[in-house]
Amino acid sequence: MAIAVEGAHKRFGDFQALHDVSIDVPDGSLTALLGPSGSGKSTLLRAIAGLEKLDAGRVLIRGEDVSARPAQKREVGFVFQHYAAFKHMSVFGNVAFGLRIRKRSKDQIERRVHELLALVQLEGLADRLPSQLSGGQRQRMALARALAVEPRVLLLDEPFGALDAKVRKDLRAWLRRLHDETGVTTIFVTHDQEEAMDVAEQLVVMNEGRVEQSGTATDLYEHPANEFVMSFVGEVNRLGEHFVRPHDMQVFLDPEVGTVEAMVRRIVPLGFEVRVEVVLADGADVWAQLTRAELQRLELRPGQILHLRPSQARRFSDSLSTAGFGPPGRGSRDDGDQEVSVTAA
Amino acid sequence: MSLSAPSRWGLRTLALAYLAALLLVPVGMIFYKTFEHGLAAPVGAITSPNAIHALELTLLMVAIAVPLNAVFGVVCAILLVRHRWWGNGAIDAIINLPFAVSPVVIGLSLFLLYGLGGWFAGFSEAGFQILFAVPGMVLASVFVSVPFVVRETVPVLQEVGTEQEQAASTLGASAWQTFWRVTLPSIRWGVAYGVVLTTARVLGEFGAVSVVSGKISGQTETLPIFVAKQFEEFNYTGAYAGAILLAFLALTALLAMNLLKGKEDA
Numbered sequence: 001m002a003i004a005v006e007g008a009h010k011r012f013g014d015f016q017a018l019h020d021v022s023i024d025v026p027d028g029s030l031t032a033l034l035g036p037s038g039s040g041k042s043t044l045l046r047a048i049a050g051l052e053k054l055d056a057g058r059v060l061i062r063g064e065d066v067s068a069r070p071a072q073k074r075e076v077g078f079v080f081q082h083y084a085a086f087k088h089m090s091v092f093g094n095v096a097f098g099l100r101i102r103k104r105s106k107d108q109i110e111r112r113v114h115e116l117l118a119l120v121q122l123e124g125l126a127d128r129l130p131s132q133l134s135g136g137q138r139q140r141m142a143l144a145r146a147l148a149v150e151p152r153v154l155l156l157d158e159p160f161g162a163l164d165a166k167v168r169k170d171l172r173a174w175l176r177r178l179h180d181e182t183g184v185t186t187i188f189v190t191h192d193q194e195e196a197m198d199v200a201e202q203l204v205v206m207n208e209g210r211v212e213q214s215g216t217a218t219d220l221y222e223h224p225a226n227e228f229v230m231s232f233v234g235e236v237n238r239l240g241e242h243f244v245r246p247h248d249m250q251v252f253l254d255p256e257v258g259t260v261e262a263m264v265r266r267i268v269p270l271g272f273e274v275r276v277e278v279v280l281a282d283g284a285d286v287w288a289q290l291t292r293a294e295l296q297r298l299e300l301r302p303g304q305i306l307h308l309r310p311s312q313a314r315r316f317s318d319s320l321s322t323a324g325f326g327p328p329g330r331g332s333r334d335d336g337d338q339e340v341s342v343t344a345a
Numbered sequence: 346m347s348l349s350a351p352s353r354w355g356l357r358t359l360a361l362a363y364l365a366a367l368l369l370v371p372v373g374m375i376f377y378k379t380f381e382h383g384l385a386a387p388v389g390a391i392t393s394p395n396a397i398h399a400l401e402l403t404l405l406m407v408a409i410a411v412p413l414n415a416v417f418g419v420v421c422a423i424l425l426v427r428h429r430w431w432g433n434g435a436i437d438a439i440i441n442l443p444f445a446v447s448p449v450v451i452g453l454s455l456f457l458l459y460g461l462g463g464w465f466a467g468f469s470e471a472g473f474q475i476l477f478a479v480p481g482m483v484l485a486s487v488f489v490s491v492p493f494v495v496r497e498t499v500p501v502l503q504e505v506g507t508e509q510e511q512a513a514s515t516l517g518a519s520a521w522q523t524f525w526r527v528t529l530p531s532i533r534w535g536v537a538y539g540v541v542l543t544t545a546r547v548l549g550e551f552g553a554v555s556v557v558s559g560k561i562s563g564q565t566e567t568l569p570i571f572v573a574k575q576f577e578e579f580n581y582t583g584a585y586a587g588a589i590l591l592a593f594l595a596l597t598a599l600l601a602m603n604l605l606k607g608k609e610d611a
Contacts, residue, residue, distance in 0.1 A: 071511070077515065080511075082508065084511065086513075086527060087509070097516050
């Protein structure tokens with residue numbers, strides 16, 4: 001393992017930021033720490049960098065316990081959400097900073113900085129000040145600065161959070177390519193599940209200072225360990241005790257085995273797909289995701305009564321009561337998932 | 346807030362009139378009075394041995410008090426902003442003391458400490474003269490000019506934040522390297538402005554210094570004391586010429602900073 005955190009605890013006053021957190025990050029991987037704000041993901045990242053001291057637990061980089069080392073001696077590259085550019089230095093000076101601290105020769109510094117500026121596509125801007133760059137350019141400069149000293153791991157704290165949607169998408173693809181080229185073990189923090197799935201090979205989902213689940217995007221989407229992961233990674237409907245993805249909602253015009261009655265409230269066309277918002281007899285709002293073709297076949301319109309049945313549903317509670325929703329019908333896959341359920345530990 | 350053209354001009358005129366009445370006219374009068382009868386008299390007055398000694402002594406005060414308070418001010422500001430501690434409130438209040446207390450009171454307090462029967466009277470008993478001598482005057486100058494660098498640096502440090510320093514540490518910089526390469530360059534204009542204000546204050550300090558100096562001509566007389574003395578002795582030309590020399594020194598400090606800053610911004 002390139003990076004491992006074992007049993008990390010961190011408290012800020014009354015707030016428990018990390019509660020017995022352990023993660024393993026394989027060498028050369030690109031891992032996302034995903035969670036809502038306040039879930040402890042940034043604290044965990046900062047603890048790995050040495051910018052935050054853990055109350056208990058260990059941080060291992062390539063098997064070596066670095067818990068007692070200050071940030072200065074951990075050989076990590078860190079990229080901040082708001083760039084943390086050295087405002088009084090040129091782009092060249094920023095990228096050269098770590099090399100100058102390490103007292104490399106002038107020639108070496110010159111060569112390495114230009115190599116990195118080429119890598120992040122900022123050649124020709126070496127003499128600019130950070131204030132003369134756009135947000136995306138500043139963040140690329142910050143990445144080059146972090147990579148210049150050949151860190152053992154690269155840590156990115158919401159690196160695209162301060163950028164607008166278009167630039168963010170471009171930088172995502174670019175980060176992915178950069179990782180493939182450099183092969184540096186990378187961990188990045190994000191609250192955007194789409195971004196995490198787009199960029200990372202491995203995801204660690206965090207909530208309220210704990211790790212809820214880790215695995216590949218497919219693992220998390222197909223086999224969520226609990227309600228939180230299921231609803232954070234992708235969309236979800238709640239039918240009583242059951243959780244159903246909107247695309248797993250089957251829509252019928254007439255009652256079938258295991259269907260429930262619902263009324264169409266609103267039909268929202270979203271390009272290829274259509275979002276059909278319905279209200280159940282007990283007043284619960286759910287929605288189904290259909291293709292245009294399905295919608296045309298069914299000829300749905302607002303106010304209409306239809307019948308719903310999940311093709312796949314999940315339950316995470318131990319309780320066997322089936323409030324509001326009958327036994328799953330034919331083709332449903334309410335299978336072993338309740339065995340892997342994680343009730344609040 | 347947008348104003349109509351007439352009220353904008355009205356406010357401008359008012360501001361200029363206020364500045365003119367309170368600042369420009371009195372200073373202008375001194376210039377006029379000094380050079381009323383040509384250059385010879387004022388030049389003679391400020392090239393007399395006593396005047397030259399007073400100028401040298403004033404510059405010595407600046408040379409000691411300004412670097413001392415610049416270093417203290419930066420260290421103190423970093424402690425106040427970067428290291429949360431229960432005693433910070435007290436330090437912050439004490440630093441403001443010289444603003445709150447009249448310079449004469451500061452002078453008298455030094456008198457009580459170092460004079461006969463004072464806690465530190467031992468210094469002069471051991472032959473190291475503090476009162477009525479340069480060391481006491483330096484103490485008074487340092488005391489009155491303590492707050493400026495701290496007060497100018499604290500808000501700049503707060504605004505700069507800690508992210509750049511954290512970035513420097515992840516890049517391998519020690520605390521010392523981070524201070525010299527990242528922190529100090531980011532706060533340099535706050536410090537520079539504080540230094541200019543400190544310089545101006547030390548140049549012009551009269552109250553505290555005059556209490557501890559004993560005002561001995563040619564020995565413990567700074568430029569402001571020299572000016573006051575000339576005035577008391579009805580030697581107006583000498584007083585005006587000394588005053589202009591003082592104003593010139595302070596303006597030079599201010600101008601030097603603006604020139605440096607302008608050069609960098611260009």
